[in-house]
Amino acid sequence: MFNLVEVENLTKSYGDKEALRGLSFIIEEGNIVVLLGPNGAGKTTCLRILATTLLPTDGNVHVLGYDIVSEAAHIRKQIAVVPQEALTDPNLTAWESVYGYLLARGVTRRAAAESTEKHLRQLGLWDLRNRITATYSGGMKRRTLIAMALAANAKLIFLDEPTTGLDPIAKREVWAILHQLRGRATLILSTHLMDEVEALADQVIIISEGQVLAQGTVSELRFRAPGDEKVLLPKTIPIPELSCYGYIQEDGGRWALFPINKAATHEVMDIARTHGASFSIQTATFEDAYLMILGQFAEAKQTQKCHGVSA
Ligand SMILES: Nc1ncnc2c1ncn2[C@@H]1O[C@H](COP(=O)(O)OP(=O)(O)OP(=O)(O)O)[C@@H](O)[C@H]1O
Ligand SMILES: [Mg+2]
Missing domain, CATH: 3.30.70 (Alpha-Beta Plaits)
Incomplete structure:
Protein backbone atom coordinates (compact mmCIF):
# COMPACT_ATOMS: atom_id res chain seq x y z
CA MET A 1 0.00 0.00 0.00
CA PHE A 2 1.18 3.54 -0.88
CA ASN A 3 2.50 5.70 1.95
CA LEU A 4 0.44 8.85 1.53
CA VAL A 5 2.24 10.71 4.28
CA GLU A 6 5.81 10.21 5.43
CA VAL A 7 7.01 12.28 8.35
CA GLU A 8 10.59 12.00 9.51
CA ASN A 9 11.96 13.89 12.47
CA LEU A 10 9.60 16.85 12.04
CA THR A 11 10.27 19.82 14.29
CA LYS A 12 8.52 23.16 14.61
CA SER A 13 9.37 26.03 16.91
CA TYR A 14 7.41 29.22 17.42
CA GLY A 15 10.18 31.49 18.69
CA ASP A 16 11.66 29.58 21.60
CA LYS A 17 8.55 27.37 22.00
CA GLU A 18 9.22 23.90 20.60
CA ALA A 19 5.78 22.75 19.46
CA LEU A 20 6.96 19.64 17.58
CA ARG A 21 10.01 17.80 18.80
CA GLY A 22 10.99 15.21 16.20
CA LEU A 23 7.77 13.58 15.04
CA SER A 24 8.07 10.52 12.79
CA PHE A 25 5.21 8.46 11.38
CA ILE A 26 3.79 7.01 8.20
CA ILE A 27 0.18 7.10 7.01
CA GLU A 28 -1.05 4.62 4.43
CA GLU A 29 -3.57 5.41 1.70
CA GLY A 30 -7.29 4.87 2.36
CA ASN A 31 -7.21 5.00 6.13
CA ILE A 32 -8.86 7.24 8.67
CA VAL A 33 -6.06 8.38 10.92
CA VAL A 34 -6.68 10.25 14.15
CA LEU A 35 -4.17 12.48 15.90
CA LEU A 36 -5.06 12.29 19.56
CA GLY A 37 -3.43 14.31 22.30
CA PRO A 38 -4.07 16.82 25.08
CA ASN A 39 -4.44 20.57 24.54
CA GLY A 40 -1.21 22.03 23.22
CA ALA A 41 0.17 18.61 22.14
CA GLY A 42 0.96 19.89 18.64
CA LYS A 43 -1.92 18.37 16.63
CA THR A 44 -2.95 21.57 14.85
CA THR A 45 0.67 22.48 14.18
CA CYS A 46 1.28 19.05 12.67
CA LEU A 47 -1.90 19.15 10.52
CA ARG A 48 -1.11 22.64 9.26
CA ILE A 49 2.40 21.59 8.23
CA LEU A 50 1.06 18.52 6.40
CA ALA A 51 -1.56 20.69 4.69
CA THR A 52 1.22 23.14 3.63
CA THR A 53 -0.22 26.16 5.44
CA LEU A 54 2.70 26.31 7.87
CA LEU A 55 6.40 25.74 7.24
CA PRO A 56 8.30 23.26 9.39
CA THR A 57 11.46 24.22 11.24
CA ASP A 58 13.21 21.00 10.28
CA GLY A 59 12.57 17.44 9.17
CA ASN A 60 11.63 15.53 6.09
CA VAL A 61 7.94 15.44 5.18
CA HIS A 62 6.32 14.02 2.05
CA VAL A 63 2.60 14.19 1.37
CA LEU A 64 1.21 12.33 -1.67
CA GLY A 65 4.82 11.70 -2.63
CA TYR A 66 5.69 15.43 -2.75
CA ASP A 67 7.98 17.42 -0.52
CA ILE A 68 5.87 19.78 1.62
CA VAL A 69 8.28 22.70 1.20
CA SER A 70 9.53 22.57 -2.39
CA GLU A 71 6.48 20.90 -3.99
CA ALA A 72 3.61 22.36 -1.95
CA ALA A 73 1.64 23.46 -5.03
CA HIS A 74 1.21 19.82 -6.16
CA ILE A 75 -0.09 18.87 -2.71
CA ARG A 76 -2.57 21.77 -2.46
CA LYS A 77 -4.39 20.67 -5.64
CA GLN A 78 -5.20 17.29 -4.14
CA ILE A 79 -6.13 18.04 -0.55
CA ALA A 80 -8.99 19.68 1.32
CA VAL A 81 -8.81 21.13 4.80
CA VAL A 82 -11.21 21.93 7.64
CA PRO A 83 -9.11 24.06 10.01
CA GLN A 84 -9.75 24.08 13.76
CA GLU A 85 -10.94 27.63 14.09
CA ALA A 86 -12.06 28.33 10.56
CA LEU A 87 -15.13 30.48 9.97
CA THR A 88 -17.48 30.52 7.05
CA ASP A 89 -17.82 33.77 5.13
CA PRO A 90 -20.75 35.31 7.01
CA ASN A 91 -22.08 37.06 3.91
CA LEU A 92 -22.37 33.92 1.82
CA THR A 93 -25.10 31.29 1.96
CA ALA A 94 -24.22 27.61 2.42
CA TRP A 95 -24.93 27.12 -1.29
CA GLU A 96 -22.60 29.98 -2.30
CA SER A 97 -19.90 28.76 0.10
CA VAL A 98 -19.74 25.23 -1.29
CA TYR A 99 -20.50 26.02 -4.94
CA GLY A 100 -18.08 28.96 -5.05
CA TYR A 101 -15.34 26.91 -3.41
CA LEU A 102 -15.74 24.15 -6.02
CA LEU A 103 -15.63 26.63 -8.92
CA ALA A 104 -12.46 28.13 -7.44
CA ARG A 105 -10.96 24.65 -7.44
CA GLY A 106 -11.64 24.34 -11.17
CA VAL A 107 -14.73 22.11 -11.06
CA THR A 108 -17.23 22.71 -13.91
CA ARG A 109 -20.47 24.56 -13.06
CA ARG A 110 -22.62 21.52 -13.59
CA ALA A 111 -20.47 19.16 -11.53
CA ALA A 112 -20.14 21.84 -8.85
CA ALA A 113 -23.93 22.27 -8.64
CA GLU A 114 -24.47 18.51 -8.39
CA SER A 115 -21.82 18.06 -5.73
CA THR A 116 -23.04 21.09 -3.77
CA GLU A 117 -26.58 19.74 -3.64
CA LYS A 118 -25.42 16.25 -2.66
CA HIS A 119 -23.23 17.47 0.18
CA LEU A 120 -25.65 20.10 1.52
CA ARG A 121 -28.31 17.40 1.68
CA GLN A 122 -25.92 14.92 3.34
CA LEU A 123 -24.97 17.45 6.00
CA GLY A 124 -28.55 18.52 6.71
CA LEU A 125 -28.03 22.01 5.26
CA TRP A 126 -30.30 21.83 2.24
CA ASP A 127 -33.19 23.72 3.80
CA LEU A 128 -30.80 26.46 4.95
CA ARG A 129 -28.97 26.78 1.66
CA ASN A 130 -30.26 30.24 0.81
CA ARG A 131 -29.63 31.85 4.20
CA ILE A 132 -26.35 33.65 4.83
CA THR A 133 -24.12 31.75 7.23
CA ALA A 134 -24.03 34.75 9.61
CA THR A 135 -27.48 33.55 10.70
CA TYR A 136 -26.33 29.95 11.37
CA SER A 137 -25.57 28.32 14.71
CA GLY A 138 -21.96 27.25 15.41
CA GLY A 139 -22.78 23.66 14.44
CA MET A 140 -24.36 24.71 11.14
CA LYS A 141 -21.28 26.79 10.26
CA ARG A 142 -19.05 23.83 11.08
CA ARG A 143 -21.15 21.56 8.87
CA THR A 144 -20.87 24.08 6.03
CA LEU A 145 -17.08 23.90 6.27
CA ILE A 146 -17.20 20.11 6.32
CA ALA A 147 -19.49 20.15 3.26
CA MET A 148 -16.91 22.32 1.44
CA ALA A 149 -14.05 19.94 2.28
CA LEU A 150 -15.96 16.78 1.39
CA ALA A 151 -17.44 18.18 -1.84
CA ALA A 152 -13.94 18.94 -3.13
CA ASN A 153 -13.48 15.24 -3.92
CA ALA A 154 -9.94 15.42 -2.57
CA LYS A 155 -7.68 12.41 -2.19
CA LEU A 156 -6.57 13.54 1.22
CA ILE A 157 -8.70 15.48 3.69
CA PHE A 158 -7.49 17.13 6.88
CA LEU A 159 -10.08 17.83 9.58
CA ASP A 160 -8.95 19.56 12.75
CA GLU A 161 -11.48 18.67 15.46
CA PRO A 162 -14.26 18.28 12.89
CA THR A 163 -17.15 17.66 15.28
CA THR A 164 -16.29 20.09 18.08
CA GLY A 165 -19.44 22.07 18.80
CA LEU A 166 -21.79 19.64 17.07
CA ASP A 167 -24.70 18.09 18.94
CA PRO A 168 -24.69 14.28 19.33
CA ILE A 169 -26.97 13.71 16.36
CA ALA A 170 -25.06 16.01 14.00
CA LYS A 171 -21.81 14.44 15.23
CA ARG A 172 -23.02 10.98 14.30
CA GLU A 173 -24.21 12.21 10.90
CA VAL A 174 -20.73 13.59 10.20
CA TRP A 175 -19.18 10.30 11.32
CA ALA A 176 -21.46 8.38 8.95
CA ILE A 177 -20.33 10.55 6.03
CA LEU A 178 -16.67 10.21 6.97
CA HIS A 179 -17.19 6.44 7.14
CA GLN A 180 -18.54 6.43 3.60
CA LEU A 181 -15.33 8.11 2.41
CA ARG A 182 -13.18 5.33 3.83
CA GLY A 183 -11.23 3.68 1.03
CA ARG A 184 -11.98 6.52 -1.43
CA ALA A 185 -10.07 9.20 0.45
CA THR A 186 -7.57 9.27 3.23
CA LEU A 187 -8.72 11.28 6.23
CA ILE A 188 -6.41 12.73 8.82
CA LEU A 189 -8.23 14.28 11.72
CA SER A 190 -7.56 15.47 15.22
CA THR A 191 -9.90 15.07 18.14
CA HIS A 192 -10.22 14.93 21.90
CA LEU A 193 -13.30 12.77 21.76
CA MET A 194 -12.83 9.13 22.70
CA ASP A 195 -16.10 8.09 21.05
CA GLU A 196 -14.89 9.74 17.84
CA VAL A 197 -11.63 7.79 17.94
CA GLU A 198 -13.48 4.53 18.57
CA ALA A 199 -16.07 5.25 15.88
CA LEU A 200 -13.67 6.26 13.13
CA ALA A 201 -9.99 5.52 13.57
CA ASP A 202 -8.19 2.87 11.56
CA GLN A 203 -4.98 4.20 13.07
CA VAL A 204 -4.43 6.43 16.09
CA ILE A 205 -1.31 8.51 16.61
CA ILE A 206 -1.02 9.69 20.19
CA ILE A 207 0.91 12.94 20.53
CA SER A 208 1.97 14.80 23.63
CA GLU A 209 4.34 17.71 23.98
CA GLY A 210 5.27 17.49 20.31
CA GLN A 211 6.27 13.84 20.41
CA VAL A 212 4.63 10.63 19.18
CA LEU A 213 3.97 8.45 22.23
CA ALA A 214 2.22 5.58 20.49
CA GLN A 215 0.67 4.58 17.18
CA GLY A 216 -1.67 1.71 16.36
CA THR A 217 -5.26 0.62 15.99
CA VAL A 218 -7.70 1.27 18.82
CA SER A 219 -7.51 -2.37 19.87
CA GLU A 220 -3.71 -2.48 19.71
CA LEU A 221 -3.48 0.61 21.90
CA ARG A 222 -6.24 -0.69 24.14
CA PHE A 223 -4.06 -3.71 24.92
CA ARG A 224 -1.23 -1.46 26.05
CA ALA A 225 -3.14 -1.51 29.33
CA PRO A 226 -1.72 -4.40 31.35
CA GLY A 227 -5.05 -6.17 31.74
CA ASP A 228 -8.58 -5.84 30.50
N1 LIG B 1 1.38 30.90 16.56
C1 LIG B 1 1.90 30.41 17.69
N2 LIG B 1 2.83 31.09 18.39
C2 LIG B 1 3.38 30.60 19.53
N3 LIG B 1 3.09 29.40 20.04
C3 LIG B 1 2.16 28.66 19.37
C4 LIG B 1 1.52 29.14 18.18
N4 LIG B 1 0.65 28.18 17.76
C5 LIG B 1 0.75 27.18 18.65
N5 LIG B 1 1.65 27.45 19.62
C6 LIG B 1 2.04 26.58 20.74
O1 LIG B 1 2.46 25.35 20.21
C7 LIG B 1 1.99 24.26 21.00
C8 LIG B 1 1.16 23.33 20.13
O2 LIG B 1 -0.02 24.00 19.74
P1 LIG B 1 -1.13 23.31 18.83
O3 LIG B 1 -2.15 24.35 18.51
O4 LIG B 1 -0.47 22.65 17.68
O5 LIG B 1 -1.72 22.19 19.82
P2 LIG B 1 -3.02 21.28 19.70
O6 LIG B 1 -2.60 19.89 19.98
O7 LIG B 1 -3.69 21.52 18.39
O8 LIG B 1 -3.93 21.82 20.89
P3 LIG B 1 -5.55 21.89 21.03
O9 LIG B 1 -5.98 20.49 21.34
O10 LIG B 1 -5.74 22.81 22.19
O11 LIG B 1 -6.09 22.41 19.75
C9 LIG B 1 1.22 24.88 22.16
O12 LIG B 1 2.08 24.99 23.25
C10 LIG B 1 0.86 26.27 21.64
O13 LIG B 1 0.76 27.19 22.70
MG1 LIG C 1 -5.56 22.16 17.86
Missing part, protein backbone atom coordinates in the same frame (compact mmCIF):
# COMPACT_ATOMS: atom_id res chain seq x y z
CA GLU A 229 -9.99 -4.67 33.80
CA LYS A 230 -9.52 -1.93 36.36
CA VAL A 231 -10.27 -1.85 40.07
CA LEU A 232 -11.72 1.42 41.39
CA LEU A 233 -10.71 2.08 44.98
CA PRO A 234 -11.08 4.95 47.47
CA LYS A 235 -8.05 7.17 47.93
CA THR A 236 -8.00 6.33 51.64
CA ILE A 237 -5.98 3.23 50.74
CA PRO A 238 -2.30 4.27 50.67
CA ILE A 239 -0.60 3.85 47.28
CA PRO A 240 2.41 1.92 48.66
CA GLU A 241 0.06 -0.91 49.65
CA LEU A 242 -1.24 -1.16 46.09
CA SER A 243 1.61 -0.17 43.81
CA CYS A 244 3.17 -3.60 43.28
CA TYR A 245 -0.12 -5.02 41.95
CA GLY A 246 -0.44 -2.85 38.88
CA TYR A 247 -0.42 0.59 37.36
CA ILE A 248 -2.37 3.21 39.34
CA GLN A 249 -3.82 6.49 38.22
CA GLU A 250 -6.33 8.94 39.58
CA ASP A 251 -9.84 8.51 38.25
CA GLY A 252 -12.42 11.09 39.35
CA GLY A 253 -11.33 11.27 43.00
CA ARG A 254 -10.59 7.53 43.24
CA TRP A 255 -7.66 5.30 42.38
CA ALA A 256 -7.99 3.24 39.23
CA LEU A 257 -5.65 0.29 39.48
CA PHE A 258 -4.91 -1.84 36.40
CA PRO A 259 -3.85 -5.18 37.87
CA ILE A 260 -0.88 -6.99 36.33
CA ASN A 261 -2.79 -10.31 36.41
CA LYS A 262 -5.80 -12.06 37.96
CA ALA A 263 -3.94 -12.95 41.16
CA ALA A 264 -3.14 -9.26 41.63
CA THR A 265 -6.84 -8.40 41.25
CA HIS A 266 -7.63 -10.78 44.14
CA GLU A 267 -4.83 -9.36 46.30
CA VAL A 268 -6.13 -5.83 45.72
CA MET A 269 -9.67 -6.89 46.60
CA ASP A 270 -8.33 -8.39 49.87
CA ILE A 271 -6.47 -5.16 50.69
CA ALA A 272 -9.66 -3.16 50.11
CA ARG A 273 -11.59 -5.50 52.40
CA THR A 274 -8.97 -5.14 55.16
CA HIS A 275 -9.48 -1.40 54.96
CA GLY A 276 -13.26 -1.89 55.04
CA ALA A 277 -13.30 0.00 51.74
CA SER A 278 -15.77 -0.55 48.95
CA PHE A 279 -14.36 -1.17 45.47
CA SER A 280 -15.66 -1.97 42.03
CA ILE A 281 -14.20 -3.81 39.08
CA GLN A 282 -14.81 -2.44 35.62
CA THR A 283 -13.71 -3.24 32.10
CA ALA A 284 -10.77 -1.09 31.06
CA THR A 285 -11.64 1.24 28.16
CA PHE A 286 -9.64 2.79 25.34
CA GLU A 287 -9.71 6.04 27.33
CA ASP A 288 -8.02 4.22 30.23
CA ALA A 289 -5.27 3.01 27.90
CA TYR A 290 -4.87 6.53 26.49
CA LEU A 291 -4.62 8.10 29.96
CA MET A 292 -2.15 5.42 30.96
CA ILE A 293 0.07 6.12 27.95
CA LEU A 294 0.02 9.85 28.83
CA GLY A 295 0.61 9.07 32.52
CA GLN A 296 3.57 6.80 31.79
CA PHE A 297 5.10 9.47 29.54
CA ALA A 298 4.72 12.09 32.28
CA GLU A 299 6.29 9.73 34.83
CA ALA A 300 9.20 8.87 32.52
CA LYS A 301 9.83 12.59 32.01
CA GLN A 302 9.77 13.18 35.74
CA THR A 303 12.26 10.36 36.31
CA GLN A 304 14.57 11.70 33.61
CA LYS A 305 14.37 15.15 35.21
CA CYS A 306 15.31 13.65 38.58
CA HIS A 307 18.37 12.15 36.92
CA GLY A 308 19.24 15.42 35.23
CA VAL A 309 18.25 14.29 31.72
CA SER A 310 15.75 16.45 29.88
CA ALA A 311 12.92 14.68 27.98
